[in-house]
Amino acid sequence: MPRPFKPRRVSEMPRYTYFKPTGVPMPLLEEVVLTIDEVEALRLKDIEKLEQHECAKRMNVAQSTLQRILVSAREKLTLAIIEGKALRIHGGPYAISGERICPRCRRHRRGNEEQRREDCPECGV
Numbered sequence: 001m002p003r004p005f006k007p008r009r010v011s012e013m014p015r016y017t018y019f020k021p022t023g024v025p026m027p028l029l030e031e032v033v034l035t036i037d038e039v040e041a042l043r044l045k046d047i048e049k050l051e052q053h054e055c056a057k058r059m060n061v062a063q064s065t066l067q068r069i070l071v072s073a074r075e076k077l078t079l080a081i082i083e084g085k086a087l088r089i090h091g092g093p094y095a096i097s098g099e100r101i102c103p104r105c106r107r108h109r110r111g112n113e114e115q116r117r118e119d120c121p122e123c124g125v
């Protein structure tokens with residue numbers, strides 16, 4: 001049995017999704033991918049200044065998971081800054097508040113509660 005998919009709750013999509021060092025031609029640029037849930041963890045902890053247990057509660061994850069997300073996010077940021085890599089913000093096991101995630105194809109769906117209960121238009125689940 002695969003583990004049930006438990007998305008990390010994110011309050012809003014990041015406004016900026018790509019950063020690159022100046023003076024490095026695109027073909028030579030390596031990318032680091034920071035996930036949407038990692039950005040949310042950084043935002044809650046470092047911008048909203050919440051305690052870790054509060055961040056964990058907001059994102060609907062265990063505190064140990066939140067800790068791992070933060071460590072991973074900071075490693076990626078540091079790598080991008082120190083080694084001059086581009087930073088792409090993309091993907092991750094997240095759901096925007098109020099979204100339904102299809103358990104099979106992982107498509108994100110918005111809408112009211114009734115619309116979210118309907119079968120997935122992508123795969124029918």
Ligand SMILES: [Zn+2]
Pocket residue numbers: 102103104105106107120121122123124125
């Ligand atoms: Zn689906």
